[in-house]
Amino acid sequence: MSDWQDIATAPMDGTEILLASIGQTFDGVPVPPRVTLGHYTVGDELLRDAGDCGGACRCPEYEEIEPFWMSWDGGFTDENPPTHWQPLPPPPIRESSPEPAAFKPQLLGYDECRCILTQYCDGTCRPIYSRPPNE
Structure with a gap:
C-alpha cells in the first residue's frame, strides 16, 4: 500500500516532506524516478541576493523570486517537478529496557x-x- 499523494495536495508552508517524481524525460533524456526530502519555499527563501544598493552604505538588496519545490539534493526543476509527496514518518523512539525490579x-x-x-x-x-x- 502506498501513502503517496498527488503533489497538488502537498503543504506549501515550508513543512519538510518526502518528495517524489515518477520517471520523466528532459530534452529527450530519461530522468529516473526518485525520492528525496524537501519543502515548498517560503519567506526569506524567496529572496535572491542582488548585491548592494551601490551607495556609501552598501545596503544589501534582494529581488523576490517565484516559489518553487526545493529538495536537499537540488534535483527538481520546472521541467522535472516533483509529482507526489508524503509526510515524514515519525522519528524512532528509544526502546527502553524494562526497569529491573528493585x-x-x-x-x-x-x-x-x-x-x-x-x-x-x-x-x-x-x-x-x-x-x-x-x-
Whole structure:
C-alpha cells in the first residue's frame, strides 16, 4: 500500500516532506524516478541576493523570486517537478529496557554468634542476607 499523494495536495508552508517524481524525460533524456526530502519555499527563501544598493552604505538588496519545490539534493526543476509527496514518518523512539525490579534482600539465616554476653544473645545478631546478582 502506498501513502503517496498527488503533489497538488502537498503543504506549501515550508513543512519538510518526502518528495517524489515518477520517471520523466528532459530534452529527450530519461530522468529516473526518485525520492528525496524537501519543502515548498517560503519567506526569506524567496529572496535572491542582488548585491548592494551601490551607495556609501552598501545596503544589501534582494529581488523576490517565484516559489518553487526545493529538495536537499537540488534535483527538481520546472521541467522535472516533483509529482507526489508524503509526510515524514515519525522519528524512532528509544526502546527502553524494562526497569529491573528493585532488589529485596532475603534473610538466609544467621552466622555463628560472637556475642560476648551470650546469655543475652537471642542468636539473631549476625543475620545473613542474599546479595544482588551483580555483586
